[in-house]
Amino acid sequence: xxxxxxxxxxxxxxxxxAVNMALHRAMADDDNVVxxxxxxxxNGGVFRATVGLKEAFGxxxxxxxxxxxxLIAGTAIGMATQxxxxxxxxxxxxxxxxxxxxxxxxxxxxxNRTRGRLxxxxxxxxxxGGGIHAPEHHSESTExxxxxxxxxxxxxxxxxxxxxxxxxxxxRNPDPVIFLEPKRIxxxxxxxxxxxxxxxxxxxxxTLREGDDVTLITWGACVQETLQAAxxxxxxxxxxxxxxxxxxSPLDRETLLCSVxxxxxxxxxxxxxRNGGVGAEVAASIAxxxxxxxQAPVVRVTGYDTIMPYYRNEQYYLPxxxxxxGAVEQVIAL
Amino acid sequence: xxxxxxxxxxxxxxxxxxxKPLGELPLQAENTDRVLAAYRNMVLTRTFxxxxxALQRTGKCGTYPSVxxxxxxxxxxxxxxxxxxVFVPYYRDQASHILRGVSLTELLLYWGGDERGSAWKNCPExxxxxxxxxxxxxxxxxxxxxxxxxxxxxxxxxxxxxxxxSKGDFLESINxxxxxxxxxxxxxxxxxxxxxxxxxLQSGAETIAQKAISAGLPGHIVDGNDYFATVEALDTAVERxxxxxxxxVIEAVTYRLGDHTTADDxxxxxxxxDLKRAWEKDGIKRLQNWLHDRGLWSPDKEKALQAExxxxxxxxxxxxxxxxxxxxxxxxxxxxxxxxxALQQQREQIADRYQGGRG
Numbered sequence: 001x002x003x004x005x006x007x008x009x010x011x012x013x014x015x016x017x018a019v020n021m022a023l024h025r026a027m028a029d030d031d032n033v034v035x036x037x038x039x040x041x042x043n044g045g046v047f048r049a050t051v052g053l054k055e056a057f058g059x060x061x062x063x064x065x066x067x068x069x070x071l072i073a074g075t076a077i078g079m080a081t082q083x084x085x086x087x088x089x090x091x092x093x094x095x096x097x098x099x100x101x102x103x104x105x106x107x108x109x110x111x112n113r114t115r116g117r118l119x120x121x122x123x124x125x126x127x128x129g130g131g132i133h134a135p136e137h138h139s140e141s142t143e144x145x146x147x148x149x150x151x152x153x154x155x156x157x158x159x160x161x162x163x164x165x166x167x168x169x170x171x172r173n174p175d176p177v178i179f180l181e182p183k184r185i186x187x188x189x190x191x192x193x194x195x196x197x198x199x200x201x202x203x204x205x206x207t208l209r210e211g212d213d214v215t216l217i218t219w220g221a222c223v224q225e226t227l228q229a230a231x232x233x234x235x236x237x238x239x240x241x242x243x244x245x246x247x248x249s250p251l252d253r254e255t256l257l258c259s260v261x262x263x264x265x266x267x268x269x270x271x272x273x274r275n276g277g278v279g280a281e282v283a284a285s286i287a288x289x290x291x292x293x294x295q296a297p298v299v300r301v302t303g304y305d306t307i308m309p310y311y312r313n314e315q316y317y318l319p320x321x322x323x324x325x326g327a328v329e330q331v332i333a334l
Numbered sequence: 335x336x337x338x339x340x341x342x343x344x345x346x347x348x349x350x351x352x353x354k355p356l357g358e359l360p361l362q363a364e365n366t367d368r369v370l371a372a373y374r375n376m377v378l379t380r381t382f383x384x385x386x387x388a389l390q391r392t393g394k395c396g397t398y399p400s401v402x403x404x405x406x407x408x409x410x411x412x413x414x415x416x417x418x419x420v421f422v423p424y425y426r427d428q429a430s431h432i433l434r435g436v437s438l439t440e441l442l443l444y445w446g447g448d449e450r451g452s453a454w455k456n457c458p459e460x461x462x463x464x465x466x467x468x469x470x471x472x473x474x475x476x477x478x479x480x481x482x483x484x485x486x487x488x489x490x491x492x493x494x495x496x497x498x499x500s501k502g503d504f505l506e507s508i509n510x511x512x513x514x515x516x517x518x519x520x521x522x523x524x525x526x527x528x529x530x531x532x533x534x535l536q537s538g539a540e541t542i543a544q545k546a547i548s549a550g551l552p553g554h555i556v557d558g559n560d561y562f563a564t565v566e567a568l569d570t571a572v573e574r575x576x577x578x579x580x581x582x583v584i585e586a587v588t589y590r591l592g593d594h595t596t597a598d599d600x601x602x603x604x605x606x607x608d609l610k611r612a613w614e615k616d617g618i619k620r621l622q623n624w625l626h627d628r629g630l631w632s633p634d635k636e637k638a639l640q641a642e643x644x645x646x647x648x649x650x651x652x653x654x655x656x657x658x659x660x661x662x663x664x665x666x667x668x669x670x671x672x673x674x675x676a677l678q679q680q681r682e683q684i685a686d687r688y689q690g691g692r693g
Contacts, residue, residue, distance in 0.1 A: 034483065060483050061483065063479075065510070066506070066509055066510055066513060068502070068506040068509075068510075070472065070502060070503060070506060071472050071475075071503075071506035071507065071509075071510055073472070074469060074471070074472020074473055074475075074476060074503065074507070075472055075473075075475050075476035075479060075510065076476060077472070077473050077476055078422075078461075078472065078473035078474060078475060078476020078477040078478075078479070078480070079476040079477070079479055079480045079483075080476070081459070081461060081473065081476070081477060082420075082459070082476075082477055082480035082481070083480075084480050084483070086476075101466060101469060102469060102472060105466045105469060106464075106466075106469060106473070110462075111668055111669070111670070111671070112449065112668040112669050113449060113452055113462050114449075114452045114453055114454075114462050115449050115450050115452065115453035115668050116453070116668050117452070117453050117454065117458055117462075118458075118459075118461070118462070119671070150669060151669050151670070174670075174671040175670045175671055203674045203675060203676060250674040250675075250676035250677060251676055252675075252676065253676060254675070
């Protein structure tokens with residue numbers, strides 16, 4: 001991470017405030033950036049991610065849409081083919097599926113289909129993940145559905161600074177990006193974020209902590225539990241390297257493989273269910289690219305292969321700090 | 335009880351099945367150059383269509399959707415649009431594409447399995463052919479919203495079939511066009527068939543045009559084989575969009591005279607009598623008769639036009655057949671603006687594996 005310098009522009013903010021700050025910055029920098037979605041203008045979004053945008057930039061660029069996710073996705077695509085840079089909010093990831101045909105059949109392939117004549121510089125934002133005691137369909141982690149689609153980028157921030165800087169990168173990117181915001185940590189942590197318009201690179205994983213004994217690979221809200229597990233393991237003398245994958249597609253395999261080559265052990269942590277998850281792609285990449293460096297089998301700590309339970313039982317589904325510690329102890333023992 | 339709203343849907347035709355005026359013709363009929371250009375485009379489209387089917391039958395083109403019966407509607411669309419407007423097609427719009435500037439070679443490349451068939455050089459803002467039914471309607475309102483955001487006096491014309499109007503995409507899009515007052519024309523080409531499913535099974539609504547009412551938009555029906563009725567309705571709707579007065583839905587009633595595609599066999603689900611009746615209403619013949627009656631056409635002119643169209647098509651076919659396939663690495667080269675590092679290895683693999691051809 002860059003060094004944070006105190007300035008008038010620097011504030012201690014939450015992740016959702018960082019999203020808001022990035023949207024303000026992007027809209028101020030480029031008239032082509034427009035924002036659309038359900039309840040995002042006057043209400044400022046159900047999580048308040050878009051609060052203040054309508055007042056700052058007007059209804060023309062900050063649009064409340066009818067309640068139709070498929071329409072939101074397709075409208076953003078049409079806007080993007082005209083050179084606008086729409087940032088469309090889906091209120092919850094669990095409601096994005098109505099727009100999947102637009103995402104898969106059009107946003108992801110417009111550039112390829114027209115041999116570069118038209119393209120889709122757009123961002124589809126959605127809060128995702130469990131842990132906030134929300135109703136059914138409000139706790140999904142289905143990033144793997146999008147990671148499977150060629151032509152899409154899938155980007156997941158895990159801190160206020162990365163939310164600000166990755167969202168700016170997404171909006172400036174000339175191709176479609178699915179930006180999934182881990183709502184469990186929307187307000188759980190604050191961080192100083194400098195509103196200087198600096199973006200982070202996409203397609204790059206971030207090594208949050210260097211270590212020698214085991215590589216912990218994760219993204220989204222699970223970064224918090226993974227860092228906590230690494231703290232506790234350090235007390236036991238186990239040195240963990242912690243990597244925030246950040247762009248889950250396309251994967252930055254090089255960073256992952258270099259780390260595993262060094263530590264010889266890998267534990268993958270994600271909230272989504274295990275079967276066909278992004279963790280499986282990470283594990284397969286390690287098997288293909290670093291098998292001979294491995295001193296123990298790759299272990300995954302994930303949600304179970306079942307429907308996300310309603311909130312009374314969601315803590316039993318979500319990976320916990322002790323689950324991660326247990327997995328590390330398992331691979332270290334070998 | 336208090337009546338809140340009542341609606342009516344008008345239906346327009348100017349020529350009978352034989353091309354005889356049913357009454358006074360609209361002003362469009364006086365623009366002889368435009369009418370002759372329309373007729374030429376209809377003939378060219380039909381000539382192209384039969385050639386494309388022949389290419390498919392002889393293994394030189396992939397599955398192809400015949401445009402037979404849509405030539406009048408498609409030509410009227412192309413003529414009603416300004417160059418700076420944006421066309422949002424479905425997949426049976428050959429007549430419109432030709433007038434928009436898409437080359438016949440590009441059309442053949444698209445159906446012949448080559449992505450360059452959508453790299454249209456002469457109408458760079460038109461959206462590509464949309465195979466997933468009705469999805470293009472959402473793009474149309476997005477393009478129209480972009481025009482409105484930028485205060486441009488431009489319009490979008492979006493095509494959809496009768497089957498497509500059963501999908502949410504259409505209903506969601508006309509709904510947004512009404513709510514946001516967008517400069518878009520939805521052209522529903524009701525050709526009576528969605529592959530084998532007849533219009534009567536798509537909806538219990540008496541007309542498709544009346545669906546516009548639910549979105550707060552005007553809905554009109556035109557005889558889609560009547561050039562004058564169709565082009566007049568489009569001219570009016572496009573002008574309405576240009577002048578900021580909002581969206582229109584037009585239902586053009588026509589008939590799909592061919593199979594759904596070359597992979598279909600329409601004799602399985604419709605009778606020869608039905609088809610024969612539909613041919614009697616053919617819009618090209620109708621316009622040709624009218625041109626004759628007006629003294630604007632002759633057997634010699636027809637012969638010359640047929641020869642010219644045949645030659646134009648043959649030239650395009652030659653150019654299509656002479657176009658070499660892209661190198662296999664092209665499959666990755668347009669996925670993103672620049673290829674992510676993660677995909678570099680796969681590109682190299684393709685390049686190595688297929689060096690010197692596809693052995």
